[in-house]
Amino acid sequence: xxxxxxxxxxxxxxxxxxxxxxxxxxxxxxxxxxxxxxxxxxxxxxxxxxxxxxxxxxxxxxxxxxxxxxxxxxxxxxxxxxxxxxxxxxxxxxxxxxxxxxxxxxxxxxxxxxxxxxxxxxxxxxxxxxxxxxxxxxxxxxxxxxxxxxxxxxxxxxxxxxxxxxxxxxxxxxxxxxxxxxxxxxxxxxxxxxxx
Numbered sequence: 001x002x003x004x005x006x007x008x009x010x011x012x013x014x015x016x017x018x019x020x021x022x023x024x025x026x027x028x029x030x031x032x033x034x035x036x037x038x039x040x041x042x043x044x045x046x047x048x049x050x051x052x053x054x055x056x057x058x059x060x061x062x063x064x065x066x067x068x069x070x071x072x073x074x075x076x077x078x079x080x081x082x083x084x085x086x087x088x089x090x091x092x093x094x095x096x097x098x099x100x101x102x103x104x105x106x107x108x109x110x111x112x113x114x115x116x117x118x119x120x121x122x123x124x125x126x127x128x129x130x131x132x133x134x135x136x137x138x139x140x141x142x143x144x145x146x147x148x149x150x151x152x153x154x155x156x157x158x159x160x161x162x163x164x165x166x167x168x169x170x171x172x173x174x175x176x177x178x179x180x181x182x183x184x185x186x187x188x189x190x191x192x193x194x195x196x
Contacts, residue, residue: 001080006046009074013053021187022116023049025180029111030104032179033164037103044104047087050075051108061095068092100163110160113152114176117142120149122189129191131181136173 001009014020030048034041054071061067068088075085089098090105091112100106121142122130133139142148161172184190 001046001050001075001078001084003042003046003049006049009050009078010053014056016056017188019052019056021189022119023052024183024186025115025119026051026108026111028179028183029115029176030107032175033107033111034104036175037107039103043081043083044107047084047104047108048111050080050084051088051091051112061092066095068096072096100160103164106160106163110157110164110166110172111176114157114173115180117149117152117157118173118177118180119187119189120152124148127191128189130177130184130187130189132191133177133181136169136177139173139177140169 010020010023014023027045027048030044031041033039034044050071052067052071054074055067058066058070068091072085072089075088083102083104086098087102087105087108089096090100090102091108093099093109100109118130118133118139121133121139122128124142125132143154146154157172158168161168164172166172166175180187180189
């Protein structure tokens with residue numbers, strides 16, 4: 001599956017603009033990490049882009065056909081690279097039983113929740129522009145406020161960054177933030193310009 005086919009799948013299955021933005025953010029973070037680790041940027045990007053494509057149609061994660069089980073089957077039926085299929089399964093290991101083992105799988109787990117947290121940080125800024133987050137300390141301040149973006153598991157992100165062997169604040173958060181800044185308009189996080 002190439003990037004164009006992946007995006008077609010996402011747009012076919014997902015109407016929610018915010019969910020599409022999330023998948024684009026995860027794709028950008030995965031591409032940044034693939035480049036950092038010297039891995040296949042396209043493969044990693046596609047894995048990030050499609051990881052939640054079935055969520056809107058099958059949000060009941062307790063159902064046998066809920067996210068990500070339906071998505072996994074659709075990807076298999078389309079002959080998608082097993083590394084991508086396994087990465088999608090591993091990002092929901094508590095439901096699928098597929099533990100993240102490869103670097104790509106661990107990276108998806110590490111960036112998934114963090115992109116949501118960084119989006120929330122950007123959206124509460126007066127400009128609503130992620131590019132205006134110039135100090136990691138401002139992200140860290142929100143991180144410490146447990147009532148902010150309370151659904152985001154900070155422990156999961158911390159654990160996943162450690163599993164990748166990267167420092168949370170010196171490497172992980174800045175790398176993901178920079179990846180998201182690079183596509184701010186596509187994420188709807190470029191202030192007024194992205195809302196037109």
